[in-house]
Amino acid sequence: MMRREGDADGGRRSVGANLFGTSEQSPASVLIQEGDEVQQPAKEYCFESYWNPPDLTDHALALRELRLDPFFHRIAPDAYNGYVNGSLNIGREAAEKYVGQDPAGLAVQLGAHIAYGDCRMEVAGQVVRSEYDSGMRAITVYLPSAAEVEERLETGLLRSILSSACRKEWLRPGLIVDVHVAHELFHHLEATCIGRTDNRLPLVAMQVIGPFAIGTTRVRKCREIAAHAFVKELIRLPFLPNAFDILAQ
Ligand SMILES: [Zn+2]
Numbered sequence: 593m594m595r596r597e598g599d600a601d602g603g604r605r606s607v608g609a610n611l612f613g614t615s616e617q618s619p620a621s622v623l624i625q626e627g628d629e630v631q632q633p634a635k636e637y638c639f640e641s642y643w644n645p646p647d648l649t650d651h652a653l654a655l656r657e658l659r660l661d662p663f664f665h666r667i668a669p670d671a672y673n674g675y676v677n678g679s680l681n682i683g684r685e686a687a688e689k690y691v692g693q694d695p696a697g698l699a700v701q702l703g704a705h706i707a708y709g710d711c712r713m714e715v716a717g718q719v720v721r722s723e724y725d726s727g728m729r730a731i732t733v734y735l736p737s738a739a740e741v742e743e744r745l746e747t748g749l750l751r752s753i754l755s756s757a758c759r760k761e762w763l764r765p766g767l768i769v770d771v772h773v774a775h776e777l778f779h780h781l782e783a784t785c786i787g788r789t790d791n792r793l794p795l796v797a798m799q800v801i802g803p804f805a806i807g808t809t810r811v812r813k814c815r816e817i818a819a820h821a822f823v824k825e826l827i828r829l830p831f832l833p834n835a836f837d838i839l840a841q
Pocket residue numbers: 599606607608609775779815816819
């Protein structure tokens with residue numbers, strides 16, 4: 593999944609392209625935002641002395657996703673928590689009665705069709721790993737793209753955080769495909785049952801001129817945050833799945 597979300601607002605095709613987006617940022621730099629206090633390295637070089645492990649809490653990962661919204665700059669800082677917590681709760685509640693179920697079996701049971709593409713899909717230069725077509729009620733997962741994530745997780749930051757035994761146990765075959773099916777299953781639930789997450793959270797101004805707010809828009813990334821929370825609960829992941837953005841680097 594690319595840095596930017598590929599979901600089409602108002603369209604019927606939802607593209608879960610950025611779930612595991614490639615990034616040119618370092619693991620540490622992705623967590624440092626403008627205005628944050630940056631800790632200086634110790635004078636004597638010692639890697640462990642200034643290495644900060646990534647913050648994989650739900651709140652940090654959800655805020656990381658929110659920051660990718662094209663209208664994030666229109667959200668007042670004191671409203672961040674409302675969007676983050678509201679979205680996380682919607683995803684968790686949606687997963688409550690399905691926890692531990694097989695995502696593909698559940699998707700079929702809930703009326704979705706699943707297709708597995710054997711090609712590597714790109715839209716506007718961004719890798720697409722999965723998508724949901726609400727008109728066709730169809731989930732598509734592109735297997736070569738999912739395999740790329742698995743390969744990167746084998747050699748990326750995850751390797752330095754988890755022991756080989758833990759990685760083997762946790763990164764079971766098919767996990768990444770399950771994560772993508774579950775992600776799109778949440779969008780299927782939005783389309784057929786619970787409604788769009790971003791419709792349930794406050795709108796933001798598209799433009800502000802002086803004291804006037806011109807037009808309003810939904811905060812689309814709320815849908816992704818809720819989908820991440822749904823996936824985490826359903827599959828019982830240790831963290832929101834957008835953590836793979838960090839762990840696969
Ligand atoms: Zn999505």
